[in-house]
Amino acid sequence: MRQNKLKRLGVGIVVSAALAAPVASWAHAVAGMRVFPATMSFDDPGVANEFSTNYSQTKADGVTTKNLGLAYSKTITKRFGLSVASDYNWISQPGTPNQSGWDNITVGAAYQLFVNGPHEAIGMLALSDTLANSGSGGMDSNYSTVSPEFAFGKGMGDLPWSMRYLRPLAVSGAISMDMPSDATQPRMLNVGVSLQYSIPYLQSFVKYAGLKAPFNNMVPIVEYTMSRCAGNYSVCQNSGNLDATGSVNPGVIWVGKYYQLGIEAQIPATRASGNHVGILVGIDVYLDDVLPHSLGAPIFG
Amino acid sequence: MLRSVKQFGIVFGLLAGFSMAAPAWAHAFPVKSSPQVGATEASAPKQVRIWFDADLNALFSKITVESGAGQVVNTGGSQVPASNPRLLETNLKPLAPGQYWVQWSVVARDGHHTEGKFPFNVK
Numbered sequence: 001m002r003q004n005k006l007k008r009l010g011v012g013i014v015v016s017a018a019l020a021a022p023v024a025s026w027a028h029a030v031a032g033m034r035v036f037p038a039t040m041s042f043d044d045p046g047v048a049n050e051f052s053t054n055y056s057q058t059k060a061d062g063v064t065t066k067n068l069g070l071a072y073s074k075t076i077t078k079r080f081g082l083s084v085a086s087d088y089n090w091i092s093q094p095g096t097p098n099q100s101g102w103d104n105i106t107v108g109a110a111y112q113l114f115v116n117g118p119h120e121a122i123g124m125l126a127l128s129d130t131l132a133n134s135g136s137g138g139m140d141s142n143y144s145t146v147s148p149e150f151a152f153g154k155g156m157g158d159l160p161w162s163m164r165y166l167r168p169l170a171v172s173g174a175i176s177m178d179m180p181s182d183a184t185q186p187r188m189l190n191v192g193v194s195l196q197y198s199i200p201y202l203q204s205f206v207k208y209a210g211l212k213a214p215f216n217n218m219v220p221i222v223e224y225t226m227s228r229c230a231g232n233y234s235v236c237q238n239s240g241n242l243d244a245t246g247s248v249n250p251g252v253i254w255v256g257k258y259y260q261l262g263i264e265a266q267i268p269a270t271r272a273s274g275n276h277v278g279i280l281v282g283i284d285v286y287l288d289d290v291l292p293h294s295l296g297a298p299i300f301g
Numbered sequence: 302m303l304r305s306v307k308q309f310g311i312v313f314g315l316l317a318g319f320s321m322a323a324p325a326w327a328h329a330f331p332v333k334s335s336p337q338v339g340a341t342e343a344s345a346p347k348q349v350r351i352w353f354d355a356d357l358n359a360l361f362s363k364i365t366v367e368s369g370a371g372q373v374v375n376t377g378g379s380q381v382p383a384s385n386p387r388l389l390e391t392n393l394k395p396l397a398p399g400q401y402w403v404q405w406s407v408v409a410r411d412g413h414h415t416e417g418k419f420p421f422n423v424k
Contacts (some may be wrong), residue, residue: 204419206338257328289328
Protein backbone atom coordinates (compact mmCIF):
# COMPACT_ATOMS: atom_id res chain seq x y z
CA MET A 1 0.00 0.00 0.00
CA ARG A 2 2.73 2.40 1.10
CA GLN A 3 4.82 1.44 -1.93
CA ASN A 4 1.92 2.19 -4.23
CA LYS A 5 1.44 5.55 -2.59
CA LEU A 6 5.12 6.40 -2.97
CA LYS A 7 5.05 5.34 -6.59
CA ARG A 8 2.05 7.56 -7.24
CA LEU A 9 3.80 10.48 -5.55
CA GLY A 10 6.90 9.87 -7.64
CA VAL A 11 4.92 9.61 -10.84
CA GLY A 12 3.06 12.76 -9.80
CA ILE A 13 6.32 14.66 -9.46
CA VAL A 14 7.64 13.35 -12.76
CA VAL A 15 4.40 14.22 -14.54
CA SER A 16 4.26 17.64 -12.89
CA ALA A 17 7.82 18.32 -13.97
CA ALA A 18 7.05 17.16 -17.50
CA LEU A 19 3.96 19.33 -17.62
CA ALA A 20 5.77 22.33 -16.19
CA ALA A 21 8.66 22.23 -18.66
CA PRO A 22 7.55 23.27 -22.14
CA VAL A 23 5.46 26.38 -21.49
CA ALA A 24 6.11 30.03 -22.27
CA SER A 25 9.00 31.08 -24.42
CA TRP A 26 9.94 34.62 -25.28
CA ALA A 27 10.66 35.08 -28.97
CA HIS A 28 13.97 35.58 -30.62
CA ALA A 29 16.33 37.83 -28.74
CA VAL A 30 18.84 40.03 -30.56
CA ALA A 31 22.07 41.29 -28.95
CA GLY A 32 24.37 43.03 -31.42
CA MET A 33 25.08 40.59 -34.25
CA ARG A 34 23.59 37.66 -32.35
CA VAL A 35 20.09 36.26 -32.71
CA PHE A 36 19.18 33.82 -29.96
CA PRO A 37 16.48 31.48 -31.25
CA ALA A 38 13.67 30.59 -28.86
CA THR A 39 14.85 27.51 -27.00
CA MET A 40 12.26 24.76 -26.90
CA SER A 41 12.46 23.42 -23.36
CA PHE A 42 13.01 26.61 -21.36
CA ASP A 43 12.56 30.36 -21.78
CA ASP A 44 14.98 32.30 -23.93
CA PRO A 45 16.25 35.65 -22.67
CA GLY A 46 14.41 38.10 -24.91
CA VAL A 47 11.29 40.16 -24.22
CA ALA A 48 9.42 40.25 -27.52
CA ASN A 49 6.13 39.53 -29.25
CA GLU A 50 5.68 35.90 -30.04
CA PHE A 51 3.20 33.10 -30.42
CA SER A 52 4.62 29.66 -29.84
CA THR A 53 3.39 26.12 -29.83
CA ASN A 54 5.36 23.05 -28.82
CA TYR A 55 4.46 19.39 -28.89
CA SER A 56 6.33 16.85 -26.81
CA GLN A 57 5.98 13.16 -26.12
CA THR A 58 7.77 11.42 -23.25
CA LYS A 59 7.54 8.12 -21.43
CA ALA A 60 8.54 7.52 -17.81
CA ASP A 61 7.85 4.39 -15.72
CA GLY A 62 5.13 3.27 -18.10
CA VAL A 63 3.44 6.67 -18.06
CA THR A 64 3.24 8.22 -21.53
CA THR A 65 2.71 11.97 -21.55
CA LYS A 66 1.87 13.93 -24.67
CA ASN A 67 1.86 17.66 -24.29
CA LEU A 68 0.78 20.52 -26.53
CA GLY A 69 1.97 23.84 -25.16
CA LEU A 70 0.63 27.18 -26.37
CA ALA A 71 2.07 30.52 -25.34
CA TYR A 72 1.58 34.13 -26.34
CA SER A 73 3.78 37.00 -25.23
CA LYS A 74 3.28 40.70 -25.82
CA THR A 75 5.50 43.72 -25.18
CA ILE A 76 3.96 46.60 -23.24
CA THR A 77 7.08 48.74 -23.50
CA LYS A 78 10.27 47.84 -25.37
CA ARG A 79 11.72 46.24 -22.25
CA PHE A 80 8.62 44.96 -20.47
CA GLY A 81 6.22 42.26 -21.61
CA LEU A 82 3.35 40.08 -20.46
CA SER A 83 2.55 36.51 -21.39
CA VAL A 84 -0.11 33.84 -21.09
CA ALA A 85 0.40 30.12 -21.61
CA SER A 86 -1.19 26.78 -21.06
CA ASP A 87 -0.76 23.15 -22.05
CA TYR A 88 -3.08 20.40 -23.16
CA ASN A 89 -1.98 17.00 -21.89
CA TRP A 90 -2.73 13.41 -22.71
CA ILE A 91 -1.55 10.95 -20.06
CA SER A 92 -1.81 7.20 -20.33
CA GLN A 93 -0.56 4.52 -17.96
CA PRO A 94 -1.25 0.80 -17.87
CA GLY A 95 -4.13 -0.23 -15.65
CA THR A 96 -5.73 3.18 -15.35
CA PRO A 97 -8.01 5.12 -17.66
CA ASN A 98 -6.33 7.64 -19.94
CA GLN A 99 -6.48 11.23 -18.80
CA SER A 100 -6.46 14.41 -20.83
CA GLY A 101 -7.11 18.07 -20.30
CA TRP A 102 -5.77 21.57 -19.90
CA ASP A 103 -3.09 22.31 -17.37
CA ASN A 104 -3.35 25.48 -15.29
CA ILE A 105 -3.03 28.78 -17.09
CA THR A 106 0.24 30.62 -16.50
CA VAL A 107 0.44 34.39 -16.68
CA GLY A 108 3.78 36.13 -16.59
CA ALA A 109 5.64 39.41 -16.73
CA ALA A 110 9.19 39.85 -18.00
CA TYR A 111 11.70 42.69 -17.95
CA GLN A 112 14.70 42.99 -20.27
CA LEU A 113 17.42 43.56 -17.72
CA PHE A 114 20.30 44.23 -20.13
CA VAL A 115 21.36 43.91 -23.75
CA ASN A 116 25.06 44.30 -24.54
CA GLY A 117 25.54 44.29 -28.31
CA PRO A 118 29.36 44.22 -28.57
CA HIS A 119 29.57 41.30 -26.14
CA GLU A 120 26.40 39.60 -27.41
CA ALA A 121 25.05 39.36 -23.87
CA ILE A 122 21.43 39.58 -22.87
CA GLY A 123 19.54 39.04 -19.61
CA MET A 124 15.91 38.95 -18.54
CA LEU A 125 14.05 38.80 -15.25
CA ALA A 126 10.59 37.25 -15.22
CA LEU A 127 7.87 36.40 -12.76
CA SER A 128 5.03 34.05 -13.58
CA ASP A 129 2.02 32.72 -11.73
CA THR A 130 0.35 29.43 -12.55
CA LEU A 131 -3.22 30.12 -11.53
CA ALA A 132 -5.06 27.70 -9.25
CA ASN A 133 -8.02 25.78 -10.69
CA SER A 134 -7.63 27.39 -14.11
CA GLY A 135 -7.37 24.23 -16.21
CA SER A 136 -9.51 21.18 -16.76
CA GLY A 137 -10.99 19.53 -13.68
CA GLY A 138 -8.82 16.60 -12.65
CA MET A 139 -5.82 17.77 -14.65
CA ASP A 140 -5.09 21.11 -13.08
CA SER A 141 -3.94 21.84 -9.56
CA ASN A 142 -5.96 23.62 -6.91
CA TYR A 143 -3.06 25.79 -5.80
CA SER A 144 -1.16 28.50 -7.58
CA THR A 145 2.58 28.50 -8.20
CA VAL A 146 4.67 31.65 -8.36
CA SER A 147 7.94 31.33 -10.29
CA PRO A 148 10.66 34.00 -10.35
CA GLU A 149 13.15 33.47 -13.16
CA PHE A 150 16.43 34.79 -14.57
CA ALA A 151 17.31 33.99 -18.17
CA PHE A 152 20.49 34.92 -20.03
CA GLY A 153 22.29 34.51 -23.33
CA LYS A 154 25.93 35.00 -24.31
CA GLY A 155 27.39 34.73 -27.78
CA MET A 156 31.05 34.00 -28.42
CA GLY A 157 31.46 36.72 -31.04
CA ASP A 158 34.08 38.49 -28.95
CA LEU A 159 36.53 35.58 -29.12
CA PRO A 160 39.85 36.42 -30.84
CA TRP A 161 39.87 36.10 -34.62
CA SER A 162 42.29 33.16 -34.33
CA MET A 163 39.35 31.24 -32.79
CA ARG A 164 36.89 32.55 -35.37
CA TYR A 165 35.15 29.25 -36.03
CA LEU A 166 34.04 29.22 -32.38
CA ARG A 167 32.43 32.66 -32.71
CA PRO A 168 29.11 31.23 -33.95
CA LEU A 169 28.78 29.41 -30.59
CA ALA A 170 26.45 30.74 -27.93
CA VAL A 171 25.13 29.61 -24.58
CA SER A 172 21.80 30.48 -23.06
CA GLY A 173 20.17 29.50 -19.84
CA ALA A 174 17.31 30.02 -17.44
CA ILE A 175 17.00 29.36 -13.74
CA SER A 176 13.69 29.53 -11.92
CA MET A 177 12.08 28.47 -8.67
CA ASP A 178 8.51 27.17 -8.51
CA MET A 179 6.89 28.23 -5.24
CA PRO A 180 3.45 26.65 -4.73
CA SER A 181 0.89 28.36 -2.50
CA ASP A 182 0.14 24.95 -0.96
CA ALA A 183 2.81 24.41 1.70
CA THR A 184 2.62 20.63 1.31
CA GLN A 185 3.80 20.89 -2.28
CA PRO A 186 7.54 21.05 -2.88
CA ARG A 187 9.39 24.05 -4.18
CA MET A 188 11.13 23.06 -7.37
CA LEU A 189 14.35 24.49 -8.75
CA ASN A 190 14.44 24.46 -12.55
CA VAL A 191 17.59 24.91 -14.60
CA GLY A 192 17.90 25.01 -18.37
CA VAL A 193 21.09 25.48 -20.40
CA SER A 194 21.69 25.39 -24.13
CA LEU A 195 24.77 25.29 -26.35
CA GLN A 196 24.07 26.40 -29.90
CA TYR A 197 26.07 26.88 -33.10
CA SER A 198 24.61 29.39 -35.52
CA ILE A 199 25.12 28.66 -39.22
CA PRO A 200 23.65 32.10 -40.15
CA TYR A 201 26.25 33.71 -37.86
CA LEU A 202 29.05 31.65 -39.42
CA GLN A 203 28.08 32.63 -42.96
CA SER A 204 27.31 36.31 -42.25
CA PHE A 205 30.15 37.24 -39.94
CA VAL A 206 32.96 34.68 -40.09
CA LYS A 207 33.19 32.85 -43.41
CA TYR A 208 30.67 32.23 -46.15
CA ALA A 209 30.70 28.45 -46.39
CA GLY A 210 28.41 28.17 -49.40
CA LEU A 211 25.60 26.52 -47.48
CA LYS A 212 22.24 27.08 -49.14
CA ALA A 213 18.65 26.72 -47.93
CA PRO A 214 17.57 25.14 -45.71
CA PHE A 215 20.99 24.64 -44.06
CA ASN A 216 21.95 28.33 -44.13
CA ASN A 217 19.27 29.08 -41.52
CA MET A 218 19.95 26.21 -39.15
CA VAL A 219 21.15 26.37 -35.58
CA PRO A 220 22.25 22.97 -34.25
CA ILE A 221 21.54 22.98 -30.52
CA VAL A 222 21.74 20.89 -27.38
CA GLU A 223 19.42 21.84 -24.55
CA TYR A 224 19.67 20.47 -21.03
CA THR A 225 16.98 20.80 -18.42
CA MET A 226 16.85 19.70 -14.82
CA SER A 227 14.15 20.12 -12.21
CA ARG A 228 14.60 19.06 -8.60
CA CYS A 229 13.10 19.58 -5.17
CA ALA A 230 14.49 22.60 -3.34
CA GLY A 231 14.14 21.64 0.31
CA ASN A 232 13.33 18.72 2.55
CA TYR A 233 9.77 18.04 1.55
CA SER A 234 8.38 14.70 2.57
CA VAL A 235 7.00 14.16 -0.91
CA CYS A 236 10.55 14.49 -2.28
CA GLN A 237 12.22 12.36 0.39
CA ASN A 238 9.67 9.60 0.01
CA SER A 239 10.09 9.45 -3.72
CA GLY A 240 13.76 8.43 -3.58
CA ASN A 241 15.58 9.81 -6.60
CA LEU A 242 12.33 10.65 -8.36
CA ASP A 243 12.60 14.28 -7.29
CA ALA A 244 15.18 15.06 -9.99
CA THR A 245 14.01 14.95 -13.56
CA GLY A 246 15.47 16.36 -16.69
CA SER A 247 16.64 15.66 -20.18
CA VAL A 248 19.36 16.30 -22.72
CA ASN A 249 17.81 17.51 -25.96
CA PRO A 250 19.97 17.49 -29.08
CA GLY A 251 18.33 18.88 -32.17
CA VAL A 252 18.16 21.69 -34.65
CA ILE A 253 16.25 24.96 -34.90
CA TRP A 254 15.60 26.50 -38.30
CA VAL A 255 15.40 30.27 -37.90
CA GLY A 256 13.32 31.96 -40.57
CA LYS A 257 12.44 35.59 -41.04
CA TYR A 258 8.96 35.36 -39.55
CA TYR A 259 9.02 32.10 -37.67
CA GLN A 260 11.24 29.28 -36.47
CA LEU A 261 10.81 25.53 -36.57
CA GLY A 262 12.56 23.17 -34.19
CA ILE A 263 12.91 19.50 -33.54
CA GLU A 264 14.79 17.87 -30.68
CA ALA A 265 15.16 14.43 -29.17
CA GLN A 266 14.54 14.25 -25.41
CA ILE A 267 17.04 11.90 -23.82
CA PRO A 268 16.22 11.25 -20.14
CA ALA A 269 18.96 12.63 -17.89
CA THR A 270 18.04 10.54 -14.84
CA ARG A 271 16.34 7.20 -14.32
CA ALA A 272 13.29 9.00 -12.99
CA SER A 273 13.07 11.05 -16.17
CA GLY A 274 12.06 8.04 -18.18
CA ASN A 275 13.50 5.15 -20.09
CA HIS A 276 12.57 6.17 -23.62
CA VAL A 277 13.81 8.89 -25.89
CA GLY A 278 11.06 11.44 -26.35
CA ILE A 279 10.53 14.02 -29.04
CA LEU A 280 9.93 17.75 -28.96
CA VAL A 281 8.80 19.79 -31.95
CA GLY A 282 7.83 23.43 -32.03
CA ILE A 283 6.89 26.46 -34.07
CA ASP A 284 7.48 30.01 -32.91
CA VAL A 285 5.96 32.90 -34.82
CA TYR A 286 7.90 36.18 -34.46
CA LEU A 287 5.04 38.66 -34.21
CA ASP A 288 7.61 41.50 -33.98
CA ASP A 289 8.47 40.71 -37.58
CA VAL A 290 5.13 39.50 -38.91
CA LEU A 291 3.13 42.46 -37.62
CA PRO A 292 5.72 45.13 -36.79
CA HIS A 293 3.20 47.99 -36.79
CA SER A 294 0.36 46.44 -34.80
CA LEU A 295 0.33 43.27 -32.70
CA GLY A 296 4.13 43.00 -32.90
CA ALA A 297 4.90 46.48 -31.59
CA PRO A 298 5.08 47.60 -27.96
CA ILE A 299 1.94 49.42 -26.77
CA PHE A 300 4.01 52.29 -25.34
CA GLY A 301 7.18 53.50 -27.06
CA MET B 302 -13.61 19.09 -22.80
CA LEU B 303 -13.97 18.81 -26.56
CA ARG B 304 -15.49 22.25 -26.45
CA SER B 305 -12.42 23.80 -24.81
CA VAL B 306 -10.13 22.12 -27.34
CA LYS B 307 -12.31 23.44 -30.13
CA GLN B 308 -12.29 26.95 -28.68
CA PHE B 309 -8.52 26.94 -28.29
CA GLY B 310 -8.22 25.61 -31.84
CA ILE B 311 -10.34 28.44 -33.21
CA VAL B 312 -8.33 31.08 -31.34
CA PHE B 313 -5.08 29.45 -32.49
CA GLY B 314 -6.29 29.30 -36.10
CA LEU B 315 -7.43 32.92 -36.11
CA LEU B 316 -4.21 34.15 -34.57
CA ALA B 317 -2.09 32.09 -36.94
CA GLY B 318 -4.14 33.26 -39.94
CA PHE B 319 -3.99 36.88 -38.80
CA SER B 320 -0.25 36.56 -38.26
CA MET B 321 0.44 35.22 -41.73
CA ALA B 322 -1.84 37.51 -43.73
CA ALA B 323 -0.42 40.96 -43.09
CA PRO B 324 2.38 42.71 -44.96
CA ALA B 325 5.66 43.06 -43.09
CA TRP B 326 9.26 44.25 -43.31
CA ALA B 327 10.84 43.07 -40.11
CA HIS B 328 14.48 42.80 -39.04
CA ALA B 329 16.90 43.03 -41.96
CA PHE B 330 19.55 40.30 -42.11
CA PRO B 331 22.18 39.89 -44.84
CA VAL B 332 21.53 37.35 -47.58
CA LYS B 333 24.82 37.68 -49.47
CA SER B 334 27.66 40.11 -49.95
CA SER B 335 30.36 41.07 -52.41
CA PRO B 336 33.13 40.40 -51.50
CA GLN B 337 31.86 37.32 -49.72
CA VAL B 338 32.30 37.05 -45.97
CA GLY B 339 35.86 35.87 -45.19
CA ALA B 340 36.85 35.70 -48.87
CA THR B 341 40.34 36.31 -50.23
CA GLU B 342 40.16 38.43 -53.39
CA ALA B 343 42.84 38.14 -56.06
CA SER B 344 42.30 41.78 -57.09
CA ALA B 345 41.14 44.70 -54.97
CA PRO B 346 37.35 45.17 -55.10
CA LYS B 347 36.05 48.65 -55.98
CA GLN B 348 32.81 48.32 -54.02
CA VAL B 349 31.32 46.51 -51.06
CA ARG B 350 27.72 45.44 -51.62
CA ILE B 351 25.44 43.69 -49.15
CA TRP B 352 22.02 42.33 -50.05
CA PHE B 353 19.46 42.09 -47.23
CA ASP B 354 16.23 40.17 -46.82
CA ALA B 355 14.15 43.26 -46.04
CA ASP B 356 13.70 46.80 -47.39
CA LEU B 357 16.10 49.29 -45.84
CA ASN B 358 15.65 52.79 -44.56
CA ALA B 359 18.44 54.51 -46.55
CA LEU B 360 18.78 57.38 -44.10
CA PHE B 361 19.82 55.13 -41.22
CA SER B 362 21.74 52.42 -43.09
CA LYS B 363 25.47 52.56 -43.65
CA ILE B 364 28.63 50.59 -44.38
CA THR B 365 32.09 51.47 -43.10
CA VAL B 366 35.14 49.60 -44.41
CA GLU B 367 38.38 49.76 -42.43
CA SER B 368 41.86 48.44 -43.03
CA GLY B 369 43.58 46.23 -40.47
CA ALA B 370 45.20 49.42 -39.13
CA GLY B 371 41.81 51.01 -38.57
CA GLN B 372 41.86 53.44 -41.52
CA VAL B 373 38.56 54.07 -43.25
CA VAL B 374 38.88 53.01 -46.90
CA ASN B 375 35.38 53.58 -48.25
CA THR B 376 34.50 56.79 -50.04
CA GLY B 377 31.35 58.80 -50.58
CA GLY B 378 29.17 57.25 -47.88
CA SER B 379 26.68 54.41 -48.40
CA GLN B 380 23.82 54.16 -50.86
CA VAL B 381 20.60 52.20 -51.16
CA PRO B 382 19.86 52.26 -54.92
CA ALA B 383 16.33 53.35 -55.78
CA SER B 384 16.02 50.25 -57.97
CA ASN B 385 16.75 47.88 -55.07
CA PRO B 386 15.74 48.89 -51.54
CA ARG B 387 17.36 45.71 -50.17
CA LEU B 388 20.88 46.53 -51.37
CA LEU B 389 23.40 48.63 -49.48
CA GLU B 390 26.68 49.57 -51.17
CA THR B 391 29.72 51.77 -50.77
CA ASN B 392 32.71 52.57 -52.99
CA LEU B 393 36.28 51.81 -51.98
CA LYS B 394 39.60 53.56 -52.39
CA PRO B 395 42.27 51.50 -54.21
CA LEU B 396 43.14 48.79 -51.69
CA ALA B 397 46.59 47.45 -50.85
CA PRO B 398 46.98 43.75 -50.00
CA GLY B 399 45.81 42.97 -46.48
CA GLN B 400 42.77 42.30 -44.33
CA TYR B 401 39.76 44.63 -44.31
CA TRP B 402 36.72 44.78 -42.06
CA VAL B 403 33.25 45.69 -43.26
CA GLN B 404 31.00 47.10 -40.57
CA TRP B 405 27.35 47.57 -41.45
CA SER B 406 24.45 48.99 -39.54
CA VAL B 407 20.97 49.06 -41.03
CA VAL B 408 17.45 49.99 -40.07
CA ALA B 409 14.65 48.14 -41.82
CA ARG B 410 11.60 50.05 -43.05
CA ASP B 411 9.72 49.20 -39.86
CA GLY B 412 12.45 50.65 -37.63
CA HIS B 413 14.15 47.42 -36.52
CA HIS B 414 17.91 47.83 -36.25
CA THR B 415 20.50 45.15 -37.04
CA GLU B 416 24.26 45.34 -37.37
CA GLY B 417 27.23 43.21 -38.30
CA LYS B 418 30.92 43.04 -39.07
CA PHE B 419 32.87 40.74 -41.37
CA PRO B 420 36.34 40.56 -42.90
CA PHE B 421 37.70 40.02 -46.40
CA ASN B 422 41.26 39.84 -47.64
CA VAL B 423 43.08 41.26 -50.66
CA LYS B 424 45.98 39.20 -51.96
